Amino acid sequence: xxxxxxxxxxxxxxxxxxxxxxxxxxxxxxxxxxxxxxxxxxxxxxxxxxxxxxxxxxxxxxxxxxxxxxxxxxxxxxxxxxxxxxxxxxxxxxxxxxxxxxxxxxxxxxxxxxxxxxxxxxxxxxxxxxxxxxxxxxxxxxxxxxxxxxxxxxxxxxxxxxxxxxxxxxxxxxxxxxxxxxxxxxxxxxxxxxxxxxxxxxxxxxxxxxxxxxxxxxxxxxxxxxx
Amino acid sequence: xxxxxxxxxxxxxxxxxxxxxxxxxxxxxxxxxxxxxxxxxxxxxxxxxxxxxxxxxxxxxxxxxxxxxxxxxxxxxxxxxxxxxxxxxxxxxxxxxxxxxxxxxxxxxxxxxxxxxxxxxxxxxxxxxxxxxxxxxxxxxxxxxxxxxxxxxxxxxxxxxxxxxxxxxxxxxxxxxxxxxxxxxxxxxxxxxxxxxxxxxxxxxxxxxxxxxxxxxxxxxxxxxxx
Numbered sequence: 001x002x003x004x005x006x007x008x009x010x011x012x013x014x015x016x017x018x019x020x021x022x023x024x025x026x027x028x029x030x031x032x033x034x035x036x037x038x039x040x041x042x043x044x045x046x047x048x049x050x051x052x053x054x055x056x057x058x059x060x061x062x063x064x065x066x067x068x069x070x071x072x073x074x075x076x077x078x079x080x081x082x083x084x085x086x087x088x089x090x091x092x093x094x095x096x097x098x099x100x101x102x103x104x105x106x107x108x109x110x111x112x113x114x115x116x117x118x119x120x121x122x123x124x125x126x127x128x129x130x131x132x133x134x135x136x137x138x139x140x141x142x143x144x145x146x147x148x149x150x151x152x153x154x155x156x157x158x159x160x161x162x163x164x165x166x167x168x169x170x171x172x173x174x175x176x177x178x179x180x181x182x183x184x185x186x187x188x189x190x191x192x193x194x195x196x197x198x199x200x201x202x203x204x205x206x207x208x209x210x211x212x213x214x215x216x217x218x219x220x221x222x223x224x225x226x227x
Numbered sequence: 228x229x230x231x232x233x234x235x236x237x238x239x240x241x242x243x244x245x246x247x248x249x250x251x252x253x254x255x256x257x258x259x260x261x262x263x264x265x266x267x268x269x270x271x272x273x274x275x276x277x278x279x280x281x282x283x284x285x286x287x288x289x290x291x292x293x294x295x296x297x298x299x300x301x302x303x304x305x306x307x308x309x310x311x312x313x314x315x316x317x318x319x320x321x322x323x324x325x326x327x328x329x330x331x332x333x334x335x336x337x338x339x340x341x342x343x344x345x346x347x348x349x350x351x352x353x354x355x356x357x358x359x360x361x362x363x364x365x366x367x368x369x370x371x372x373x374x375x376x377x378x379x380x381x382x383x384x385x386x387x388x389x390x391x392x393x394x395x396x397x398x399x400x401x402x403x404x405x406x407x408x409x410x411x412x413x414x415x416x417x418x419x420x421x422x423x424x425x426x427x428x429x430x431x432x433x434x435x436x437x438x439x440x441x442x443x444x445x446x447x448x449x450x451x452x453x454x
Contacts, residue, residue, distance in 0.1 A: 121431070122344050162452040165435075193438045201435035204348070208392075208428035211420045212451060222449040224439060225389040 004029055004072025006065055006087050007079035008036060008050040009043060011104055013057075014148035015076055019184060020059040027061045028054075029068025031090060036062065069095035074102065074180070075137075081107030081126040081203070082119050085133060097136035100173045103127050103199070104143045104151070106206050115210045118203065127167055127199025138173035141199035142166045142181065142190070145209065147218035152185045154221070162223040164190045167198040191224065231256055231299025233292055233314050234306035235263060235277040236270060238331055240284075241375035242303055246411060247286040254288045255281075256295025258317060263289065296322035301329065301407070302364075308334030308353040308430070309346050312360060324363035327400045330354050330426070331370045331378070333433050342437045345430065354394055354426030365400035368426040369393045369408065369417070372436065374445035379412045381448070389450040391417045394425040418451065 005016040006029045020026040030036045030050070037051045054060055069075055069091035079087045084105045088096065107126050108116040120126060127141035142164060143151045154160040164187050166174045174192055181187035193201060212220060232243040233256045247253040257263045257277070264278045281287055296302055296318035306314045311332045315323065334353050335343040347353060354368035369391060370378045381387040391414050393401045401419055408414035420428060439447060 117349050121349055122434075157454050158452045162450075191439070191442060193435075193442065198438045201438045204431045205435045207349075208420075208432045211425045211428045212418070214421065215418060216451065216453050219454040221452050223389075223452050224443065225385045225448050225450050226443050227384050227446040 001025065002071055002073045003027075004068035004070075004075045006068060006075065006077050006091060007105075008062075009078070009080070010047045011148045011151070012076075012078040013047070013050070013053050014152055015078055015104070016060050017053075017057050018152040020057060022184065025071075026059070027063050027068040027071040029063055029065040029087075029091065031065065031087070033062055033064060065090040066092050066095060072099065074100045076102045076104060077130070078104050081105040082109060084126050085129055088130060088134060093134055093136070096134050099137060100176060101130065101134070101137040101139045102143070102177060103130055103139055103141045106144050106203055108206065115207065118206065121200065121204050123200075125197070125199040125203045127196050127203070131169060131196045138168070138170045139196055140166055140168040140170070140173050140177045141196065141202060142177060145202050145205055146221050147213075149219055150221055154185060154187050156219060157221060158223070160186055160188050162189065162221040164221075165193050165198075165202050166190055167193050167196050167202065169195050189223075228252065229298055229300045230254075231295035231297075231302045233295060233302065233304050233318060234332075235289075236305070236307070237274045238375045238378070239303075239305040240274070240277070240280050241379055242305055242331070243287050244280075244284050245379040247284060249411060252298075253286070254290050254295040254298040256290055256292040256314070256318065258292065258314070260289055260291060292317040293319050293322060299326065301327045303329045303331060304357070305331050308332040309336060311353050312356055315357060315361060320361055320363070323361050326364060327403060328357065328361070328364040328366045329370070329404060330357055330366055330368045333371050333430055335433065342434065345433065348427065348431050350427075352424070352426040352430045354423050354430070358396060358423045365395070365397045366423055367393055367395040367397075367400050367404045368423065368429060369404060372429050372432055373448050374440075376446055377448055381412060381414050383446060384448060385450070387413055387415050389416065389448040391448075392420050392425075392429050393417055394420050394423050394429065396422050416450075 131139040
């Protein structure tokens with residue numbers, strides 16, 4: 001499958017690497033390819049410069065946001081939530097129309113240090129902003145409640161016996177994403193929360209997630225336990 | 228133990244009823260006792276008027292917020308988060324000083340319908356507001372991530388194999404609350420998230436909780452699954 005991954009940070013790297021490894025044709029999109037490939041310092045401790053990473057993942061190609069979006073039959077939005085709309089504007093509405101857009105982004109604002117605050121919450125969410133501005137895209141919010149290493153390998157904890165969530169207005173897109181999450185990464189337990197406004201719930205879970213990360217490290221998730 | 232429960236809604240009823248049932252001396256506090264006892268209509272479907280409820284729980288007494296706060300060696304704040312500070316002002320700082328104050332409240336604003344938004348979040352929380360305004364109280368935020376019926380009976384799901392959280396600035400108060408949660412209700416798995424600012428995390432989890440409630444009904448909780 002032709003997949004466009006928008007974003008070159010840790011989340012974009014891990015998703016693109018796994019999707020290419022299992023045989024997909026993956027193009028990663030960025031704002032300025034030359035500037036990206038010129039940077040050699042680590043993005044942050046443990047996260048290599050994209051140029052370093054892609055040299056070790058030759059099956060993955062890099063292009064502009066527009067090039068990656070045009071390439072993909074399905075798109076994954078793996079930027080910071082603070083620049084999600086900017087990235088999609090550069091990708092171009094014509095390259096998003098009719099396509100499933102898996103929104104993994106969270107509106108974390110680290111400008112005040114750790115823990116970050118959210119740059120949008122409570123009465124809106126990145127998921128909703130994206131669906132509003134690109135009404136012809138089929139936005140499904142998911143994967144944003146776990147660390148990148150858990151996104152692509154849920155089985156590393158409790159044999160995968162924990163939950164992921166999907167939010168979106170298009171039931172067929174959500175069903176397809178649930179299938180893909182299973183095929184690609186092995187997700188077995190995915191809860192449909194409802195329309196895209198429910199993305200507020202998963203984005204606003206991040207402040208709790210960040211505190212749990214301080215306790216547990218990043219490789220954890222939650223299981224919904226019912227009566 | 229002498230316990231003051233501030234708030235007469237479903238949460239206050241369930242907590243007060245259980246605490247009295249296991250032998251504590253419980254006084255429930257309200258703004259206006261006469262007005263409260265005069266109301267006979269259900270608070271909402273399934274939640275009786277306090278007067279109806281207390282007639283069936285004769286071991287529980289009712290008093291003003293100040294009376295209940297003065298009575299309690301330990302206090303539970305079970306009002307709506309939107310009126311938490313008002314209730315505590317009426318309770319009186321002199322009746323809070325030095326005491327553990329278990330803050331169960333969430334700042335849910337239903338004025339716009341369901342789902343509610345939060346009246347404070349992101350850069351502040353009810354837990355922090357309470358600790359700031361009553362610096363001599365020993366605030367521990369907990370129990371606010373589950374429905375009242377789960378608060379007092381975690382064993383009803385998965386034998387209690389799921390998690391509760393505590394947030395607060397006083398380590399001794401948090402340790403004591405963890406003991407009490409176990410003695411009173413049987414909570415075995417309680418995660419200390421850190422200081423009172425971590426209450427933002429549990430309060431901001433409510434939008435996800437509310438959507439999960441729409442899927443599962445109110446009797447559920449989350450288990451943190453680690454590697």
